[in-house]
Every structure is written in C-alpha cells, then in structure tokens.
Amino acid sequence: MNPKIVAEIRTRLTELENRANISIPLAIESGSRAWGFPSPDSDYDCRFIFVRPLEQTFTLFPVRDVIEEPLTPVFDINGWDLGKALRLMYSGNAVIVEWLKSVFSYHVNEAFRAAALELADEVCDRRLIGKHYYHLVRAQMHRLNFLQGEVSLKKTLYILRPLTALMWLSEHPGRAIAPMNFRELQREVAFPDLVSEKVDALLERKARSSEMGTEQVDSVLSEFMLSKYESFESWATAGRESDGRRAEIDIFWRHWSSELHPE
CATH class of the missing domain: 1.20.120 (Four Helix Bundle (Hemerythrin (Met), subunit A))
Structure with missing residues (x-):
C-alpha cells in the first residue's frame, strides 16, 4: 500500500463526504490487495458504505443507492448506501461482509463496524x-x-x-x-x-x-x-432456512441512519 496513494484516497473520501453531504462509516480496500494477491501494477479498489441525511434516507423518492467516482488506472472508488448493503447482506451477498473484515482501512467508525459484524453473525445464512x-x-x-x-x-x-x-x-x-x-x-x-x-x-x-x-x-x-x-x-x-431476521436488520438500519447523519 503506497502511503501517498492511501493519503490521496482519504482526501478524496473527505471531499466526497462534503460534496455529496454524506457520512461514510466504513471505507476499506477490497480486491486483490485485500484478498492477499496483488500484482505490482494492481490498482486501488476503495469501497465504502455511506449514509445520506435523514430527509433523503426516509423518503418516497430515493436517489441512486450507489456512488461511483471516476475510474482511473490507479483509483477505483465506489460505495453503497447502507440500506443497499444490508439488503445484500441479508440476501447472501458476501461482498459486504468481506468489506467489514478487510484489514486495509481508509476510514472506519469502529463502533459501526463492530455492530455490523455482530449483525452479520446473526443474520447471514x-x-x-x-x-x-x-x-x-x-x-x-x-x-x-x-x-x-x-x-x-x-x-x-x-x-x-x-x-x-x-x-x-x-x-x-x-x-x-x-x-x-x-x-x-x-x-x-x-x-x-x-x-x-x-x-x-x-x-x-x-x-x-x-x-x-x-x-x-x-x-x-x-x-x-x-x-x-x-x-x-x-x-x-441452496435456499434460506428462515426469514425471521428482517426486524433486526431494520432496527440496525434505523439506528445507524439516525446515528451517522442525524441532521
């Protein structure tokens, strides 16, 4: 991990938070670097979870639940809205759990990550x-x-x-x-x-x-x-054994949506 590139990604994430009026509780490196088999010319795959203000989160007319920054030979930066991430977690998509377990972090709210990993242990099938x-x-x-x-x-x-x-x-x-x-x-x-x-x-x-x-x-x-x-x-x-965990996910979503972007 090149320290200058890591610093640049952190700067870009801060600028994105300000520009898009979002909160990013988790931003990590994914892809080959996090999986443990990078090449010398591997790009940087920054992935993040974001939360918008409550009036944009709790609305009948939601905006797109993905944010993608312009792709370059070095930077691949994009993220998912918290609601999208949780729905995918529940449906069995392992990507969000991998993000939570990545050892390469750009920005992390540790309380959020710990709570999300605890939720994953409970609801992942x-x-x-x-x-x-x-x-x-x-x-x-x-x-x-x-x-x-x-x-x-x-x-x-x-x-x-x-x-x-x-x-x-x-x-x-x-x-x-x-x-x-x-x-x-x-x-x-x-x-x-x-x-x-x-x-x-x-x-x-x-x-x-x-x-x-x-x-x-x-x-x-x-x-x-x-x-x-x-x-x-x-x-x-393979199919899901039970659909009995949706209430827990809703509670998590409501709590962290309010906690991370309360205004």
Missing part, C-alpha cells in the same frame, strides 16, 4: 453465502472455458479464492463468514500438500507479474479446482 461463492466460481469457470488454454493469473485466483471459501464453509459447519484474506483461508482449509505447494507458487508468480500476466494453469491445480467445483454443485440451489 451460510447456505446463501455458499451459493454466492459457488456462482462466482461457476461464472469464472465458464468464462475461462474451464481453465483451457492460457489463463491470466488474476482470473485463476478469481476462481481459487471463492472455491477455497466454499471449502472453508464445508469444513466449518455452523459458521457463515469465511475469512476475506486468501492466505488466512488457505491456512484454515485442508489443501492436499502438493496442491498447497502449487498455490504458493501461483501466488509468488502473481506478486511478480503484471495484473494481466497469463500462463497455462498447472495440471495439478486445474484438476483440483475442477474436481472441487463439481463436488460443490449442491450449493447452486
């Missing part, structure tokens, strides 16, 4: 989280023709990370929130020794190569990923 990760894997598998031919290191890891998250869910029954960082995931799942060695070598090459560097996927690794992908097909149609 592991079936839906697993379904989310499975469909990430499936989309990349089909896009890359099931790892045939030359594949970018980045795209290989875009399969391996959610696939490892599925392994983690399978090996940790009763839990729904997998680690965000790939190295942490790797430590907490049962990779065969040879596969683990191949993964380590892939991560080392990714750290030295350009963001779009390509290669033929190692046969040991590709066979393992294909086999795991096929074994996780049951996640594809």
Whole structure:
C-alpha cells in the first residue's frame, strides 16, 4: 500500500463526504490487495458504505443507492448506501461482509463496524453465502472455458479464492463468514500438500507479474479446482432456512441512519 496513494484516497473520501453531504462509516480496500494477491501494477479498489441525511434516507423518492467516482488506472472508488448493503447482506451477498473484515482501512467508525459484524453473525445464512461463492466460481469457470488454454493469473485466483471459501464453509459447519484474506483461508482449509505447494507458487508468480500476466494453469491445480467445483454443485440451489431476521436488520438500519447523519 503506497502511503501517498492511501493519503490521496482519504482526501478524496473527505471531499466526497462534503460534496455529496454524506457520512461514510466504513471505507476499506477490497480486491486483490485485500484478498492477499496483488500484482505490482494492481490498482486501488476503495469501497465504502455511506449514509445520506435523514430527509433523503426516509423518503418516497430515493436517489441512486450507489456512488461511483471516476475510474482511473490507479483509483477505483465506489460505495453503497447502507440500506443497499444490508439488503445484500441479508440476501447472501458476501461482498459486504468481506468489506467489514478487510484489514486495509481508509476510514472506519469502529463502533459501526463492530455492530455490523455482530449483525452479520446473526443474520447471514451460510447456505446463501455458499451459493454466492459457488456462482462466482461457476461464472469464472465458464468464462475461462474451464481453465483451457492460457489463463491470466488474476482470473485463476478469481476462481481459487471463492472455491477455497466454499471449502472453508464445508469444513466449518455452523459458521457463515469465511475469512476475506486468501492466505488466512488457505491456512484454515485442508489443501492436499502438493496442491498447497502449487498455490504458493501461483501466488509468488502473481506478486511478480503484471495484473494481466497469463500462463497455462498447472495440471495439478486445474484438476483440483475442477474436481472441487463439481463436488460443490449442491450449493447452486441452496435456499434460506428462515426469514425471521428482517426486524433486526431494520432496527440496525434505523439506528445507524439516525446515528451517522442525524441532521
């Protein structure tokens, strides 16, 4: 993380708060840097949650619930309204939980993050989280023709990370929130020794190569990923066990909407 770029992102976030009249309780780094496999030329994927003033939040005519700053080769900065983030959390989208667990923070209200993580522990359904990760894997598998031919290191890891998250869910029954960082995931799942060695070598090459560097996927690794992908097909149609947690999410939303932007 380049200190000058980090400082620039923080400045941009402060300017955005003032310009858009919003409050940002959480702004973190997502993407390959937070997942633990950046390239030397990786851009900065800043993601944030925001809250608008109450008269704009509690309205019959809401404005767009996403804010996107102009994309550059270095900066990719965008965020979700708190309501959108919570609805996606409840529907099984793991992205918001990953944001909450990112170790790279630009700006964080720690009380908000702690409360949001506590809420996630209570309302996230592991079936839906697993379904989310499975469909990430499936989309990349089909896009890359099931790892045939030359594949970018980045795209290989875009399969391996959610696939490892599925392994983690399978090996940790009763839990729904997998680690965000790939190295942490790797430590907490049962990779065969040879596969683990191949993964380590892939991560080392990714750290030295350009963001779009390509290669033929190692046969040991590709066979393992294909086999795991096929074994996780049951996640594809997983459904929610119960809809009984909506009241908790509403309470959280009302409280923090008022707490973060009361005027």
